[in-house]
Amino acid sequence: MDPKTFPPLIPVILSGGAGTRLWPLSRESAPKPLMLLPDGETLLGKTGQRAAALHGVSEIMTVTNRDHYFHTKDVYASLGAYKPRGCTYLLEPFGRNTAPAIALAALLVESRHGSQAVLLVMPADHLIRDGPAFAAAAACAVALATEGRLVTFGIAPTRAETGFGYIECGQEIGATAYTAVRFVEKPPLTEARAMVAAGNFLWNSGMFAFSAATVLSAFERHAPSVLSAMRTVWQGLRAKSGEPMLEIDPASFAAAPDISFDYAVMEHAAAAAEVAVVRASFDWSDVGSWQAMSALSDSDGEGNSGSGERVAIATRGTFVYAGDRIVATVGVNDLVIVDTPDALLVAHRDHLQRVREVVGELKARGHESYRLHKTVARPWGTYTVLEEGADFKIKRIEVKPGASLSLQLHHRRSEHWVVVRGTLA
Secondary structure (H helix, E strand, C coil), X not given: CCHHHCCXXXXXXXXXXXXXXXXXXXXXXXXXXXXXXXCCCEHHHHHHHHHHCCCCECCEEEEEEHHHHHHHHHHHHCCHHHCCCCEEEEEECCCCCHHHHHHHHXXXXXXXXXXXXXXXXXXXXXXXXXXXXXXXXXXXXXXXXXXXXXXXXXXXXXXXXXXCCEEEEEEECCCCEEEEEEEECCCCHHHHHHHHHHCCEEEEEEEEEEEHHHHHHHHHHHCHHHHHHHHHHHHCCEECCCCCEEECCHHXXXXXXXXCHHHHHHHHHHHCCCEEEEEECCCCECCCCHHHHHCCCCCCCCCCEEECCEXXXXXXXXXXXXXXXXXXXXXXECEEEEECCCCEEEEEHHHHHXXXXXXXXXXXXXXXXXXXXXXXXXXXXXXXXXXXXXXCEEEEEEECCCCCCCCCCCCCCCCCCCCCCCCCX
């Protein structure tokens, strides 16, 4: 099909999750898509740039938690000339997994752009460095989607990985595309090794392409309860004057099944020979752990890597994420050290999957560090807690130009404000 005749393309960016395995850099208030990488950028920002660079984009939809709306807008705004344009934000009151999010996005796309418009579903927490290779794979997927197929992206496995799902490839239907025979969810190591050795299995990337009509029809066949619930949610979407957002009603959203798109639709559709898989050639990481994060940095001759100011003496295989302080290591091996203003993580590489247990323990104790950074984003700017005690708290407040803080009344608290830069009106 001539690219000029393609229907509208709408990237749908899914920006959610808790990112508990990447604590303390990722917190509940600033999950994985919003955390700063060693290069100073965010995964959400990189995903937005990839989406904006695609040919034929009519609108970009971002599905995120309503508490992250302004932070998400700020990330996009910081991209300058590369920021996504024509954005709409679907704001969830709480997570309900990917199937409800995709169903709602499809209903909205159909109403705005027609049933043949193509959705390109992109998780916001994936790292893809090769933009041209991604664009080529996306173009292939969009072409297949216009033929009425449900399309997913597969990644050639580089190792037997038990943390990823797999897709078995069947008949070749293009230079880099195949029918999808079945989906395999996070196999044990022996099965993962066998699939990698077989050569016809790909990692499941969680990226998809399909027309609104195709995916809504698939929901009707394979997950009618999800579609029915999301039709109710769609009819109750609330807009806010002057903001490019649609807020989801919590009560109707709570009635939607909490289920992934793979489980709800794709596994059944593959069994019915309705799915195609594009074999992607780009580098890919879901940056799902500190092990994956450490692999993003170049290492020295001793296998040490990281960011910030570091000193390594008699140290091997150690990753250090240094914040505002120098981090020195002496006589240690195979550690991951992450230094933030209010929390320090020191973990052995063999136990990185247990970082989420730290988050659970902090939550059980009622410690705010499981959900908040020392610097917290607000619609009007940010605040940083500099010092606090039993009877006082000192904050540094940064207000965006033209923004205003909400008025508050306190009966048992006195506040003293010192303006060090700018003027208050």
